[in-house]
Amino acid sequence: PQDAYDYKYHYDMANFSSEYDLQAGEEVKIANIFTTQKTTATKTERIHAVSVGFASMNTVYSLQLYKNPVGDNPESGTPLLDEPLQGVKIHRGFYTISLPQSIEVAKNDQIAVVFTIKNRNRNHIASIEVSESFDGYNYQTKEVTEPNQSFIKRANQNWKDMHEEQKVVRIQMLTNVDSENTVGTKALKESDMHLRDTLLTYSGECVEPMVIIDNDELKEMMHYGIRYENNLNVGTGKVIVYGVNEYEGSSVE
Numbered sequence: 001p002q003d004a005y006d007y008k009y010h011y012d013m014a015n016f017s018s019e020y021d022l023q024a025g026e027e028v029k030i031a032n033i034f035t036t037q038k039t040t041a042t043k044t045e046r047i048h049a050v051s052v053g054f055a056s057m058n059t060v061y062s063l064q065l066y067k068n069p070v071g072d073n074p075e076s077g078t079p080l081l082d083e084p085l086q087g088v089k090i091h092r093g094f095y096t097i098s099l100p101q102s103i104e105v106a107k108n109d110q111i112a113v114v115f116t117i118k119n120r121n122r123n124h125i126a127s128i129e130v131s132e133s134f135d136g137y138n139y140q141t142k143e144v145t146e147p148n149q150s151f152i153k154r155a156n157q158n159w160k161d162m163h164e165e166q167k168v169v170r171i172q173m174l175t176n177v178d179s180e181n182t183v184g185t186k187a188l189k190e191s192d193m194h195l196r197d198t199l200l201t202y203s204g205e206c207v208e209p210m211v212i213i214d215n216d217e218l219k220e221m222m223h224y225g226i227r228y229e230n231n232l233n234v235g236t237g238k239v240i241v242y243g244v245n246e247y248e249g250s251s252v253e
Contacts, residue, residue: 004222005048009034010172011149012131017170019055020130022154025122029153031074031114032171036105043177046102047080048244049225050113053094053129053170058120062086065103066112072159074112074151087227088120088206094129094170098225098244105175113171120206120232129170130162188243192218195239206232211241 011032022028038045050063063085066077080103089095105111119126134141150168153159162168192215200207208228218224224241231237 004219005174006177007038007045007175008172009036009175010051010170011145011168012170012172013144017053017129017131018134019127020152020167020169021055021125021127024125025118026126026155027116027118028126028128028155029075029114029116029151029159030128030169030171031112031151031153031159032169032173033069033074033110033112033148033151034173036109036111036175037107038175038177039105039107044104045107045175045177046104047099047111047173047175048102049096049098049174051094051096051170051172051174052115054089054117055092055127055129056119056125057090057092058124059089059092059126060087060118060120061089062116063097064114065099066114067105068110069112072148072151072161074114074159077110077112080111084116085227086229088232090206090208092127096174098227098242100225100227100242102176102244111173113173115171130167131170132165132167186243188218188224188241189215193241202234207237209239211239 036045047065065080066075067080069075069077081099085097085100117126117128145163145166145168147161147163150162151159152162152169193211193213196210196212200209208231211226220226223244225244227240229238229240
């Protein structure tokens with residue numbers, strides 16, 4: 001839940017989301033660039049998660065964050081994750097994705113949150129959520145955009161500023177502010193969790209077996225995150241539960 005975080009950076013203020021359809025089989029990059037504000041002499045701001053809106057099923061994504069990009073290229077900055085975070089979301093929806101490690105930021109750092117997406121079925125389109133103004137019969141809302149906030153990069157094209165269309169991509173960045181000695185001070189224990197099912201039938205779809213948490217004090221997104229690897233094809237997949245905020249370490253099933 002987003003209430004597990006102290007601050008939410010976002011531009012989607014209009015309370016109206018629409019679908020931005022892409023071509024079948026097309027791989028597209030989307031990005032928002034945020035300026036961090038909350039680090040002080042006694043407190044440190046850290047990025048723990050991001051949120052994104054997918055308007056299509058079977059969306060394959062790769063996520064990377066970049067520090068202080070140059071010009072209109074969100075990928076021109078320094079990569080902040082050791083390697084891109086990859087996954088598949090079977091259903092359409094607005095997802096909060098915990099990062100495998102928290103990222104410490106200084107005040108006024110420029111952080112680009114970049115997703116590379118496509119539909120797992122090359123004959124189907126991928127679709128993203130964008131926020132824009134809407135003027136209906138009984139309902140009106142206004143999206144106010146600025147240059148250098150939200151971007152899209154279509155296949156074989158350069159990055160395009162979504163301000164030109166008066167739209168913003170629904171990407172958000174979630175941070176906590178804490179003292180240095182509160183981060184990574186508790187360890188996740190394998191005894192705190194187990195999988196409900198360890199043998200699943202191949203269905204041609206990504207499988208995400210349920211993780212049962214046996215410690216009532218642990219809350220998802222606040223204390224731990226879950227990601228899945230190698231969960232599409234026949235074979236052995238991985239479920240990785242990793243610590244966030246004051247928790248550290250990981251458990252692999």
